Amino acid sequence: MDHTPQAWGRPRDDVYGAYDASYLNHSAPKQATQAPVVTGTSVIALKFNGGVVMAADNLASYGSLARFTDTQRLRPFGKQAVLGFSGDVSDMQFLDRHLNNLEIQEGYDAEDASNDDDDETENKKEHGLNAANLHTYLGKLFYGRRNKFDPLWNQVLVAGFDNDDDVFLACVDLRGTTYSSPSLATGYGAALAQPIMRKVAETEAQAKQLTQERAVEVIKECMKVLYYRDARSLDTYSLAIITKDGVNLSTGEKLEAQSWAFAERIRGYGTQTV
16 A cells, blocks of 8 residues: 555546656745644733733644643743743744753853852842843844744743843734733733733833732633633643742643533523523
8 A cells, every 4th residue: 555645535546547746856945834833822921019920821722623731831031031932832842942042051151250250249240131131132033033034923922020120021923023011912812811901900000009919810810711712722721920039830720610501691692581
């Protein structure tokens, strides 16, 4: 039996003639990814007084199939920065390897710089990339790939602190567009989760008045809404809390026992009456 891909699902030769596979013999030009295949949905993040809380579910969908249910889309970088990825999972994995190499290199550079510092100095300067530096770097990287017509099909949220140790939260998309806000969301979350988060922190001043406990509560409420409304979401998600003390990342968060029994109480459709 012929198991080559050219023979898969082919019509019968005696009916339709032999299959012309000559197009496989020439060298075609390099083709860039035109559309994501395995994707992750929304990432949401909200500033509070002293840090940022970020969440993303653990699902990677193959088209409309909920294929991979343990995909971690939140990645710590250093001690005080977290990245949240939505979009193409293969490009996310490329970025993860790229950032891992960058983090290792930054670690060596920080060690060399620390050795050059005066040992008698009480408060040595912290070396390495913070969240603001990392966001700038990713903006240039995404924009460069877009100019090569080979974009990284991702939208990334970067949370942490900037050069002045202020709370930092910003976004970069596949075109290299960058922006920041007290609350950010990608994917379907931009339509469903953002209105909920803006009720408690529409401005920077409101974000500075928000407690960590309240921010986590709002994020969990947003994840519940996304689970019910977004067909590409999951009830298991990752939650990261970034403060000056470091990154607290939990990858096994789960919504409380969910039930679709409320659907029986919906009225106004078909033969049902209000």
